[in-house]
Structure formats: structure tokens, C-alpha cells
Amino acid sequence: MTEFFSRLKEEIETKDSVVCVGLDPVPSRIPDDVSVREFNQLIIEATSDVAAAYKPNAAFYESLDPVEGGNGWDVLLETVEEAGFHAPVILDAKRGDIGNSSRRYAELLDVADAITVNPYMGRDSLEPFLERGDSGVFVLCKTTNSGSSDIQDLECDGRPLYHHVAEKAVEWNTHGNVGLVVGATHPEAMEELRETSGDLPWLVPGVGAQGGDEEAAVEHGTDSSGVGLVNSTRGIIYSGDGEARFDSAAREAAKKLQSSLNRYR
Amino acid sequence: MTEFFSRLKEEIETKDSVVCVGLDPVPSRIPDDVSVREFNQLIIEATSDVAAAYKPNAAFYESLDPVEGGNGWDVLLETVEEAGFHAPVILDAKRGDIGNSSRRYAELLDVADAITVNPYMGRDSLEPFLERGDSGVFVLCKTTNSGSSDIQDLECDGRPLYHHVAEKAVEWNTHGNVGLVVGATHPEAMEELRETSGDLPWLVPGVGAQGGDEEAAVEHGTDSSGVGLVNSTRGIIYSGDGEARFDSAAREAAKKLQSSLNRYR
Numbered sequence: 269m270t271e272f273f274s275r276l277k278e279e280i281e282t283k284d285s286v287v288c289v290g291l292d293p294v295p296s297r298i299p300d301d302v303s304v305r306e307f308n309q310l311i312i313e314a315t316s317d318v319a320a321a322y323k324p325n326a327a328f329y330e331s332l333d334p335v336e337g338g339n340g341w342d343v344l345l346e347t348v349e350e351a352g353f354h355a356p357v358i359l360d361a362k363r364g365d366i367g368n369s370s371r372r373y374a375e376l377l378d379v380a381d382a383i384t385v386n387p388y389m390g391r392d393s394l395e396p397f398l399e400r401g402d403s404g405v406f407v408l409c410k411t412t413n414s415g416s417s418d419i420q421d422l423e424c425d426g427r428p429l430y431h432h433v434a435e436k437a438v439e440w441n442t443h444g445n446v447g448l449v450v451g452a453t454h455p456e457a458m459e460e461l462r463e464t465s466g467d468l469p470w471l472v473p474g475v476g477a478q479g480g481d482e483e484a485a486v487e488h489g490t491d492s493s494g495v496g497l498v499n500s501t502r503g504i505i506y507s508g509d510g511e512a513r514f515d516s517a518a519r520e521a522a523k524k525l526q527s528s529l530n531r532y533r
Numbered sequence: 534m535t536e537f538f539s540r541l542k543e544e545i546e547t548k549d550s551v552v553c554v555g556l557d558p559v560p561s562r563i564p565d566d567v568s569v570r571e572f573n574q575l576i577i578e579a580t581s582d583v584a585a586a587y588k589p590n591a592a593f594y595e596s597l598d599p600v601e602g603g604n605g606w607d608v609l610l611e612t613v614e615e616a617g618f619h620a621p622v623i624l625d626a627k628r629g630d631i632g633n634s635s636r637r638y639a640e641l642l643d644v645a646d647a648i649t650v651n652p653y654m655g656r657d658s659l660e661p662f663l664e665r666g667d668s669g670v671f672v673l674c675k676t677t678n679s680g681s682s683d684i685q686d687l688e689c690d691g692r693p694l695y696h697h698v699a700e701k702a703v704e705w706n707t708h709g710n711v712g713l714v715v716g717a718t719h720p721e722a723m724e725e726l727r728e729t730s731g732d733l734p735w736l737v738p739g740v741g742a743q744g745g746d747e748e749a750a751v752e753h754g755t756d757s758s759g760v761g762l763v764n765s766t767r768g769i770i771y772s773g774d775g776e777a778r779f780d781s782a783a784r785e786a787a788k789k790l791q792s793s794l795n796r797y798r
Contacts, residue, residue, distance in 0.1 A: 292634070327634035330606070330641065341595070341606040360634075364651065365627055366678045369557070369592040376595065386629065388653040388673060390680030408653060413631045415655030422697055424689040432687055 269493075270445035272382050272404035273469060276356050277495050280320045285526045286486065286494075286533065288358070288471065289315050289518075290501025291324040291347060297506055299514065307514070308347045311505050312354060314515035318522040321382075321497055322351035323471075325360040348379050356381040358471065358497075362408060363397075364389045371396040377403040384408060384449055384471070387433050391440055401443035409433050410461065412451030412474035428457075434465040447471055450489065452480025452498070458488040469495040476503025476525070486532035494533065500525055534758075535710035537647050537669035538734060541621050542760050545585045550791045551751065551759075551798065553623070553736065554580050554783075555766025556589040556612060562771050564779065572779070573612045576770050577619060579780035583787040586647075586762050587616035588736075590625040613644050621646040623736065623762075627673060628662075629654045636661040642668040649673060649714055649736070652698050656705055666708035674698050675726065677716030677739035693722075699730040712736055715754065717745025717763070723753040734760040741768025741790070751797035759798065765790055 269277070280286055291311065293304045302310075312322065329344035351357045359380035363373040364387065374396035377383055382404025385394050397405045410420055410430040420430040437446050448465055450458060452474035458481075470489040474480030475498055482498070490496030504525065508517025534542070545551055556576065558569045567575075577587065594609035616622045624645035628638040631654065639661035642648055647669030650659050662670045675685055675695040685695040702711050713730055715723060717739035723746075735754040739745030740763055747763070755761030769790065773782025 325630070325634050327628075327630055327637040330638065339604070339606055341604055362628070362630055362651075362654075363592075365590070365592055366676065369590050369625075372592040373595065386627075386651050386653050388651050388684055389627075389676050389678060390683030390685065392678050392680030393676075395680075411631065411654050411658075413654060413657050415657030415660075418655030418701055419653055419694075419698065420655065422689045422694065424687045424694065429684075429687065429689065429694065433684065436683055 270404070270443055271402040272356060272445055273495055275381070276321060276404070276497075277493060279355055280495060283317060283320055284530065285318050285320045286490065286496060286498050286529055287318055287522055287526050288321040288323050288497040288499040289319040289504055289522060290360070290473075290499050291322055291351065291505065292328040292501050294328065297509065299512060304343050305346060309350055310515040311518050312351050314519040315504065315522045316354035318519070318526050319355045321356045321358055322354075323358045323360050323499055323501075324348060324351070345379060352381065356404070358382040358384065358404065358406065360384045362386050364393050367392055367395065370394065374400060382406060387436065391436070394440065398440055398443060398446065401445055404445055404447060406447040406449050406471045407433065407437045407440075409437065409448040409465070410450050410454055410457060412453045412478050412480065416451070431461065431464045434461055437468060438466045441468065449473065452482070452485040453478055455481035455484035458484045462488040467491045469497070471497045471499060473499040476500035482528055483532045486529050490533070498525075498529055535669070535708055536667040537621060537710055538760055540646070541586060541669070541762075542758060544620055545760060548582060548585055549795065550583050550585045551755065551761060551763050551794055552583055552787055552791050553586040553588050553762040553764040554584040554769055554787060555625070555738075555764050556587055556616065556770065557593040557766050559593065562774065564777060569608050570611060574615055575780040576783050577616050579784040580769065580787045581619035583784070583791050584620045586621045586623055588623045588625050588764055588766075589613060589616070610644060617646065621669070623647040623649065623669065623671065625649045627651050629658050632657055632661065635659065639665060647671060652701065656701070659705065663705055663708060663711065666710055669710055669712060671712040671714050671736045672698065672702045674702065674713040674730070675715050675719055675722060677718045677743050677745065681716070696726065696729045699726055702733060703731045706733065714738065717747070717750040718743055720746035720749035723749045727753040732756045734762075736762045736764060738764040741765035747793055748797045751794050755798070763794055
């Protein structure tokens, strides 16, 4: 097991939690007198004993207007650093490009502990990530959105495309650092996919605001040693919408999800 | 035809060129006394009457160390602005995420005129880009790298997956602003793909350093009104490797590619 998954296993066991907290700051949903930096910091502090991992999505930082003495990219780097004091950090970047460019994107792993990647361009496009054996690489497989059926469900050789992606991911896992992203919004698909994907740990988004199946997420999302993550973002960080005490609301929501998921572990 | 493709058509006709100049700065390949900002600016000025479009790849900016009084993201924004004075700018970002996050990535189109996107997550993941009718959206279809066969060539219903992606892209083109990314390194596949992809304009990378087929790139890559782009990056911007006059070398390389491609238009 690679360094990333070893650390994650320890974190899951110590905190007795498979909760991953998404950090997607939307300025309009943050109290006026709180900066994005402070918001993230307070959320991280409030959830630090429940979060087995943090997952900032790069989209929410790239688009931040240049405020607060820097731009969104600076805020992302600071958030990753801050979160990293408390749990492993997965940068949800969904990157993938040809070798030359992917090598540059892989430098994001100098900062974060793991990253999400898009498999469409194939193995060599992911090699710069895969070869960083200490880091985790979560390959998009079956995503939560309804449009995921457009391409991912296309039938190839009698099975949906995403099954082929899972098989490729198993094949690409020569460093023991590969996981899959599988949405909790497709519980019927998860059981079969667990067969195809061997013992790869999954990162399962889609519970909470997106209404995914928590039982299936835990049952199929964790590997034989109990490693896997169930992510909630809006259901945690915006649970105190409009309230000044958004951080204690986030803590409560995270604790509630932890208990709820632990029933199935 | 959407605003982006109208402007591109005009640019192609005025400059008599389908050359797209990639702007992927690698600090180690830039003379010591030249900043990335200056490098890009000099390349842009030197190629401005030949470049029908510019294509900076976001990977090369996200990873730039914080130097020159800002970080790579600032340099990207400045480069897009500078290039935009001379030709339409396609941000090669290969993004795609669920609606919520994709909406944030789509804000990149506040800056650039067009963007490249990854189709794996399906139509709703691209909708925030597609619905910006004035902007161009180039969907990855068949990429230049050898690993593109891993997923893109999987046989679905008797045809490679990338043909299905091309058909979806045609279906998604309700605003007339969709194009495809098709690598010039697969000349045998391009003829058939032109049939499947209707009259969508293509952005064709892979000539130059990657050795793609220029004739096939022009013949199949342009639509019935002559709109389409053939990109070269390293073959242009690093043609003067080690020379102080990298800009005039880039100009020569771009002019040479222009002539070479114009034989087939």
C-alpha cells in the first residue's frame, strides 16, 4: 500500500470516520464579514477530528476574483496547507492532458497528497501522476451527474464504458496508489463495479445534497482493509447557511454523517 | 455561426492562415534574462500576422513558481489579454466537472474566447460552457498521444468510442459554438471522423514536434467554410532553442508552417 493510502488508513482508524469534507467556497454563500480564507480555516478547524480527508475542488479557486491580497490560486495553496495539518488532502482537479502538459499538472502533487484525474486520454496522460508512488490518484469512473450516462454508460463489448475504465485503473495501479471516483447516486451500479474494480479504494461523492445512497457508498466504496472515502461538500460546509456559526453547524453535519456512515462499516 | 467562429473565420481569411500558436512556456527553455511574461509577449508580437489563434495550455501556468511579482495564474491572465489583441484565444484547459463546479470553470470564458473541454462526464458537465453561445468550445475527441487508444478506441456498438463522442458533440452544438480536438497523428482516422462529425470545425494539434500529417489536418480539420485550426507549439515557440533571437526564429517557423499548410487549403 502506497504512502497516501497508508496515511489515509491510519486517519480513518484514528478518527473512526470515512468522511471526506469537500472545500468548495462560494463567496455568495459565505457571511459578508468572513473571507474565503477564514471560512475554509474555520471549517477545517471545526471538522478536523471527523474528516478523514479534505477535498478542495480547484474550480472554486481558479474562478475567485483577485481579492484578499492575492488570487484564488493563492487561497487554494493556503487551504491545502492548512487542511494538510489535520488530514490528507485530495485536490479535486479532474486533470488529464498529454504527457508534456500532464507532467506540469502532476506538480500539483507537490502540494496536495492526492488528486482526481480524468481517464479519457489514456494511461500515458496519467503516467506523471501514477509514477508519483507516494501520492494518491483517483480516476474518474462513474460520476454522480445525470449526464454521466452520455459517455460513461456507452456499451462497449457488452458492458458500460465505466467498467472498462475500472479495469484499466486496476491495470494502471502498479504503484498501489490508484483509487476510483464512483458516485453514490448509482447504488445499483456500485455492487457490480466493486467486482470489476478489484480492491481499489473509492472516493464516493454524491451523498448529502445530491441524495446518494450512504449504505451502498460504504459497503462498496471501501476496500478489504476498510479504506475508502465518502465525500460531502454542500451538506457540510453550507449546513449553517445564513448563520454566523457556520463552523459549528458544519461540525454537527460532519459528525452526523460520520455516525450515519459508521452504521454500515 | 457563433461569434467565436465568425471572428475566427475573419481572422483566417485576413491572415490567410489556419496556424494556431500554442503558448506553453517552460522556464528552462527560455533564455535566463527573459521572464515568462516577456517571452510570451515577444512570441505573440512576432507571430501576430500569422497566428489565426493562440492557445495557452493552463498546465504550464498553474505550475509556475510564484515569481515575477505574482503567480502563474496572473501570467496566464496577462498572456490571454495580450494575445487577445491580435487573435482569438483558446484556453487549452481540458476541463469538465459536475454542473456546480463546471459553472465555475466556465468563468474562464470571461477571459478567453474559447476553451477545450473533456467529454467524459457528459453533456450536463459541459452545459455551462456550451450555453455561452458567443464562446467556442472544443471537445476532446481523438487526442494525439499513443495512450489515446486506451479509452478513446474502445469499440462501442461497432465503432470506436471517439466516434460516439463526435456524434454527441454534433448533438450538443445547439448554439453553433462547438468544435472538436482531433490529433494530426491519426491521419487514417481523420477521414472517417470528418463524416461522423458533420461540419464541426476542428482544432488539430500534433503537427511539428509530434510529427502529425499536415495534409490530413487541413483537408479534414476545416469545415465547409474553411474554418479550422492546426496547432503547433514547441515547433514554433522553441524553434530558436538556445538563441537570443527566439522571437524571430518563432516567426520564421510560424510562416513556414503557414505556407506548408496553405498548400492544402
